[in-house]
Amino acid sequence: MKVAIIGQGYVGLTISKFAAEHYSVVGFEKNQNLANALNSGISHIEGIESSDLARLIEGGRYIATTNAADIAGSDVVIIAVPTPLTKDRKPDLAYLEAACQTIGENLRTSALIINESTSFPGTVRNLIKPLIEKHSKGVVEHLYAVSPERVDPGRTDWNQTNTPRLYAGLTSEASEAARSFYSNFCKELVEVSSPEVAESAKLFENTFRQVNIALVNEFAQITHALGISVYETLDAAATKPYGFMKFMPSAGVGGHCIPVDPSYLAHTAAGVGVPATFIERANEVNLEMAKYVVDRVKADNGGSLDGKSVQVVGVAYKPNVADVRETPAEPLIEELKKAGAVVNWSDDLVANWMGKSSTPLGGADIAVVVTLHAVTDASAVLKSAPYVFDTTGKVFGAQSL
Numbered sequence: 001m002k003v004a005i006i007g008q009g010y011v012g013l014t015i016s017k018f019a020a021e022h023y024s025v026v027g028f029e030k031n032q033n034l035a036n037a038l039n040s041g042i043s044h045i046e047g048i049e050s051s052d053l054a055r056l057i058e059g060g061r062y063i064a065t066t067n068a069a070d071i072a073g074s075d076v077v078i079i080a081v082p083t084p085l086t087k088d089r090k091p092d093l094a095y096l097e098a099a100c101q102t103i104g105e106n107l108r109t110s111a112l113i114i115n116e117s118t119s120f121p122g123t124v125r126n127l128i129k130p131l132i133e134k135h136s137k138g139v140v141e142h143l144y145a146v147s148p149e150r151v152d153p154g155r156t157d158w159n160q161t162n163t164p165r166l167y168a169g170l171t172s173e174a175s176e177a178a179r180s181f182y183s184n185f186c187k188e189l190v191e192v193s194s195p196e197v198a199e200s201a202k203l204f205e206n207t208f209r210q211v212n213i214a215l216v217n218e219f220a221q222i223t224h225a226l227g228i229s230v231y232e233t234l235d236a237a238a239t240k241p242y243g244f245m246k247f248m249p250s251a252g253v254g255g256h257c258i259p260v261d262p263s264y265l266a267h268t269a270a271g272v273g274v275p276a277t278f279i280e281r282a283n284e285v286n287l288e289m290a291k292y293v294v295d296r297v298k299a300d301n302g303g304s305l306d307g308k309s310v311q312v313v314g315v316a317y318k319p320n321v322a323d324v325r326e327t328p329a330e331p332l333i334e335e336l337k338k339a340g341a342v343v344n345w346s347d348d349l350v351a352n353w354m355g356k357s358s359t360p361l362g363g364a365d366i367a368v369v370v371t372l373h374a375v376t377d378a379s380a381v382l383k384s385a386p387y388v389f390d391t392t393g394k395v396f397g398a399q400s401l
Contacts, residue, residue: 003181004028004071004107005078006099008038008064010256010323011116011149012080013045017052018160019078020061022184027064028071028102038064046154046321068106076181077103079115079128080149082256089263089283091120093127100128104135112177113142114167116149118203118261120268121196125170143174146195147182148202153255154321164188166198203268206261207279212247213258214282217289220249220401224296230401231393249401251370251391252289252328254317259286259326290331293401294339297368297389300399306340311364313381314371314392315347322349329370330354336368348375369395 001023005016008029016027029035037044041054056062063070071077081095096117103113113132115124124146132142147167152158165186169175179189192198216234223230230249238246253259262279269276298305315329316322324330329345336343344359351358361376367385369392372378378395382388390398 001076002026002074003076003078004074005080006071006102007079007081007095007117008034009080009082010045010153011151012078013038013043013048014151014160015078015080015116015149016062017048017056018185020056023076024060025056025062026070026074027062028066028068029064030066032066035064035066046323047156047159068102071103071106073109074107074111076112076114076177077107079103079113079117081117083117083119083260083264084256085260085263091264091267093119096123096127097131100131101135104132104137107136107142108139110140111142112174112181113144114178114181115144115146118148118257118264119199120203120264121199122268123199124195129170143169143171143177144195145169145174145178146198147178148198150202150205153323154318161185162187164190166190166192166201168192168195168198170195200265200268203261203265206257207265207282209247210253210258210262210286211278211282212245213250213253214285216247216249217252217401218285221292224401248393249391250289250328251293251332252286254325254327254329255323256325259283286328287331290328290335293332293368293389293391294335296399297336297366297387298339300389301366301387304340305336305366308341308366309364310336310341310343310366310368311359311361311385312336312343312345313347313361313367313369313384314373314376315345315353316350316371316373319371319373320349320375324350324353327370332368332370341366347371348373369398 003019003023004026005012006028008027016025019025041050043050043053079099081099084092086092124144129144150163167178220230266276266279312329317327333343346361347358362384364385367388369390372392372394381395382397388398390400
């Protein structure tokens with residue numbers, strides 16, 4: 001069986017690796033440099049070993065390509081492209097639309113089309129299917145299904161094999177075809193009644209996290225005003241063995257899911273006339289954390305950061321990965337610059353970002369910790385500047401949320 005996977009980023013390469021253990025996989029990727037690296041057996045994704053990639057290439061199980069014609073003859077095509085937000089935080093479907101065009105123009109035999117890209121309910125039914133049919137000009141009919149990705153970059157305990165996988169087809173035949181495809185490398189398959197249920201479930205999973213992170217970020221501000229430790233208070237609450245789930249405060253949220261998916265759900269809610277008040281407020285709270293942190297740092301440093309050197313420690317969106325998508329470090333740095341600070345950053349896993357390079361730890365008047373990797377010495381961070389503000393709760397002795 002030939003499988004084509006559109007997009008070879010965090011989601012696409014991950015599914016490519018697991019699928020290639022059982023099928024012949026073509027990974028379509030528009031970035032020629034990335035495709036060349038993949039074909040040389042070089043993985044850019046945490047959790048995907050270059051040795052495994054090289055083994056699959058040598059065995060003829062995997063190849064990356066920038067030639068869209070190479071997807072021809074595929075039995076299964078998986079869409080795994082980014083679905084980011086526009087500058088005004090609305091759904092940006094440009095990558096998804098381009099993927100549909102690629103499929104429609106190059107796939108001339110019937111196939112199962114599965115969308116793994118996160119998007120709003122109705123995407124498969126009302127966007128993907130019509131677009132592919134438009135670009136294929138009615139030459140062939142396909143089966144359509146959705147199985148939202150649940151990739152957590154850098155995580156090793158949950159993967160494509162043991163993470164329960166939701167799926168649903170537009171028809172019963174498509175659902176059965178999706179089950180047959182995934183059953184070779186996924187242990188637990190959960191069929192739902194429609195693609196819209198699966199699409200909505202994925203959005204709600206991350207909206208749940210967004211709302212609760214916003215809640216604890218707001219709570220951190222309350223406890224600070226009360227003069228008590230948010231961390232001690234959360235530990236105390238967590239002693240209750242039922243009815244409580246511990247979330248930790250932070251500089252905001254980042255990554256490809258939590259800052260993005262709730263906005264897709266809010267967009268859907270607006271379309272059906274339902275006010276998404278919790279979702280919108282959660283977005284606001286988390287986006288405002290950058291200003292709150294900078295205001296705290298200013299207050300602790302004579303009320304002004306004008307001309308002071310500030311080093312941001314950790315610009316990846318989460319610990320132990322080099323992923324900077326939607327990182328909360330970005331709005332924080334913007335707020336620091338607005339306050340007149342001279343800003344640089346240091347990250348043990350991120351070498352280059354936004355046209356700048358990581359700088360050695362230390363040498364600044366102020367350090368603000370956004371992300372603390374396991375390889376980063378917390379004691380060294382504490383000693384790196386006369387004043388250290390920690391948003392992670394892991395640099396003991398620093399000022400913190």
